[in-house]
Amino acid sequence: MSVKLDSSDKIHQVLDDYDYFLFDCDGVLWLGDHLLPSVVETIQLLKSLNKQCIFVTNNSTKSRQDYLKKFAKLGIDGISKDEVFGSSYASAIYIDKILKLSKEKKIWILGEEGIEQELHELGYKTIGGTDKKLIEDGVKFSPDHELLSNLDEKVGCVIVGLTFNLNYLKLSLTMQYLLKDNKSLPFIATNIDSTFPSKGKLLIGAGSIIETVSFASGRQPDAVCGKPNQSMMNSIKADHESLQLNPKRGLMIGDRLNTDMKFGRDGGLDTLLVLTGIETEENVLKLNDGNAPTYYANKIGDLFEYHNK
Amino acid sequence: MSVKLDSSDKIHQVLDDYDYFLFDCDGVLWLGDHLLPSVVETIQLLKSLNKQCIFVTNNSTKSRQDYLKKFAKLGIDGISKDEVFGSSYASAIYIDKILKLSKEKKIWILGEEGIEQELHELGYKTIGGTDKKLIEDGVKFSPDHELLSNLDEKVGCVIVGLTFNLNYLKLSLTMQYLLKDNKSLPFIATNIDSTFPSKGKLLIGAGSIIETVSFASGRQPDAVCGKPNQSMMNSIKADHESLQLNPKRGLMIGDRLNTDMKFGRDGGLDTLLVLTGIETEENVLKLNDGNAPTYYANKIGDLFEYHNK
Numbered sequence: 001m002s003v004k005l006d007s008s009d010k011i012h013q014v015l016d017d018y019d020y021f022l023f024d025c026d027g028v029l030w031l032g033d034h035l036l037p038s039v040v041e042t043i044q045l046l047k048s049l050n051k052q053c054i055f056v057t058n059n060s061t062k063s064r065q066d067y068l069k070k071f072a073k074l075g076i077d078g079i080s081k082d083e084v085f086g087s088s089y090a091s092a093i094y095i096d097k098i099l100k101l102s103k104e105k106k107i108w109i110l111g112e113e114g115i116e117q118e119l120h121e122l123g124y125k126t127i128g129g130t131d132k133k134l135i136e137d138g139v140k141f142s143p144d145h146e147l148l149s150n151l152d153e154k155v156g157c158v159i160v161g162l163t164f165n166l167n168y169l170k171l172s173l174t175m176q177y178l179l180k181d182n183k184s185l186p187f188i189a190t191n192i193d194s195t196f197p198s199k200g201k202l203l204i205g206a207g208s209i210i211e212t213v214s215f216a217s218g219r220q221p222d223a224v225c226g227k228p229n230q231s232m233m234n235s236i237k238a239d240h241e242s243l244q245l246n247p248k249r250g251l252m253i254g255d256r257l258n259t260d261m262k263f264g265r266d267g268g269l270d271t272l273l274v275l276t277g278i279e280t281e282e283n284v285l286k287l288n289d290g291n292a293p294t295y296y297a298n299k300i301g302d303l304f305e306y307h308n309k
Numbered sequence: 310m311s312v313k314l315d316s317s318d319k320i321h322q323v324l325d326d327y328d329y330f331l332f333d334c335d336g337v338l339w340l341g342d343h344l345l346p347s348v349v350e351t352i353q354l355l356k357s358l359n360k361q362c363i364f365v366t367n368n369s370t371k372s373r374q375d376y377l378k379k380f381a382k383l384g385i386d387g388i389s390k391d392e393v394f395g396s397s398y399a400s401a402i403y404i405d406k407i408l409k410l411s412k413e414k415k416i417w418i419l420g421e422e423g424i425e426q427e428l429h430e431l432g433y434k435t436i437g438g439t440d441k442k443l444i445e446d447g448v449k450f451s452p453d454h455e456l457l458s459n460l461d462e463k464v465g466c467v468i469v470g471l472t473f474n475l476n477y478l479k480l481s482l483t484m485q486y487l488l489k490d491n492k493s494l495p496f497i498a499t500n501i502d503s504t505f506p507s508k509g510k511l512l513i514g515a516g517s518i519i520e521t522v523s524f525a526s527g528r529q530p531d532a533v534c535g536k537p538n539q540s541m542m543n544s545i546k547a548d549h550e551s552l553q554l555n556p557k558r559g560l561m562i563g564d565r566l567n568t569d570m571k572f573g574r575d576g577g578l579d580t581l582l583v584l585t586g587i588e589t590e591e592n593v594l595k596l597n598d599g600n601a602p603t604y605y606a607n608k609i610g611d612l613f614e615y616h617n618k
Contacts, residue, residue, distance in 0.1 A: 168513060208522070
């Protein structure tokens with residue numbers, strides 16, 4: 001059963017037991033543009049104790065650079081790019097290091113600027129994505145659209161993530177690339193979260209968009225790069241050898257059981273669920289040992305608040 | 310094993326054996342706006358022999374009235390509204406006769422004008438659908454959109470079908486109605502075809518759009534009204550008592566195994582697969598007896614062409 005972190009003693013024990021603190025961002029540090037209580041102080045505390053803070057997010061609409069801007073804007077100072085792991089970055093790394101896709105090839109994107117930026121940074125050319133023409137032409141769809149009959153022969157990979165600029169033209173073009181060359185182009189999903197929490201509502205998540213083109217093309221993604229997939233964990237461990245050697249010195253903190261907690265557990269880390277996102281205490285207490293997080297807390301800021309009590 | 314209709318004798322036998330000829334439209338009579346060979350003559354032949362011709366389509370973007378216009382435009386004369394069964398009509402009938410939804414309630418539509426027209430004809434008010442504001446506002450999505458926080462309390466049912474005017478706002482609004490009132494609003498799918506064949510290409514079908522909102526909301530449709538679901542067959546049989554009494558006097562003609570052929574077989578009719586759509590002769594010959602159509606033919610016009618040889 002999960003231990004609730006609700007006393008000074010428990011918090012001091014946790015601070016003794018772990019060297020690496022991996023944070024999901026949305027629902028843990030902030031909700032949309034609203035910073036949660038005592039977050040800045042908690043990160044300052046951890047850094048003052050020489051703990052490694054690593055930020056792990058499935059939101060592929062932003063690049064690591066965008067995240068640094070967001071941290072700064074919310075007053076969380078001193079975060080560097082190598083402390084941020086996003087699903088757009090993880091996907092770009094996967095395409096480069098695992099698929100070893102030639103830089104001569106282009107990548108078709110159904111997704112936002114975050115994916116484009118991370119791929120461009122590695123030297124890839126992309127099409128689709130935030131192309132304004134696809135947004136304009138998509139307002140009134142025509143089956144005669146020239147791009148449907150003129151696929152770019154240089155495209156060597158398809159990546160799909162969350163996009164707010166979705167339309168029938170983009171979905172159908174994505175489908176053409178998934179069917180192309182006897183369905184042989186690699187199909188990469190940034191993450192498969194079904195929903196996207198925003199302003200107290202659940203909106204359509206990357207996983208639901210991926211379902212559309214999966215069902216239409218009869219293909220499942222060849223790789224899912226975000227949490228709970230371990231490719232992002234392996235990238236983190238590659239950067240932090242002592243976490244690789246001793247994963248039990250790491251604590252994965254998140255608000256979702258099926259992505260964050262699974263991600264930590266599968267990577268051999270201990271886990272802390274915070275109740276500022278989509279899970280409730282009632283549900284946590286019903287979980288069997290195989291699925292229960294190591295700890296849970298009302299909010300991440302409790303680390304700071306109980307520490308100083 | 311399926312019998313190939315490739316001789317005058319076989320065609321005369323078929324014309325003797327059946328009184329009801331149920332036709333899928335796209336891929337059988339036409340491809341998009343292109344009429345297939347000898348279709349007009351085949352329908353004239355059947356009508357001259359006092360056969361009942363019934364047109365059964367899963368394309369919910371058009372109403373029955375739209376279909377009459379399309380028949381006339383392509384030179385197929387003398388078709389009346391009661392010979393046409395579309396998934397938009399079937400869905401409207403389902404909401405009225407089976408769900409018995411009050412006319413005081415509104416229906417949220419993710420779909421096109423065909424659904425709106427059929428529902429309006431039965432006296433229902435609809436929202437969503439072809440509303441221009443949702444298209445305009447969807448070009449640049451904002452999570453602050455007023456409609457996301459102001460759901461219409463009068464909505465009593467959600468219907469999803471094919472739409473070419475898809476965007477993130479419409480998908481997210483559909484999701485809000487599917488989650489509303491503890492997921493209790495009836496969720497109706499016009500049809501679940503994964504793809505939509507158009508101009509020699511496969512585009513995104515209604516079924517793939519439904520997958521998005523299904524996965525996002527964690528709900529499956531409460532009813533699927535198009536082929537292969539039998540609610541449309543039951544409507545047809547209700548209009549044609551002798552088909553109900555003796556379904557083996559009916560022949561379902563289509564180009565898809567998983568919708569058209571299944572629809573006919575499940576209704577107790579014999580089946581004819583034509584190769585002008587998405588299936589190949591090679592695949593037909595591989596089918597076991599449980600899945601093989603009764604007959605197959607290169608094209609529907611072969612009925613006329615072999616008859617006159």
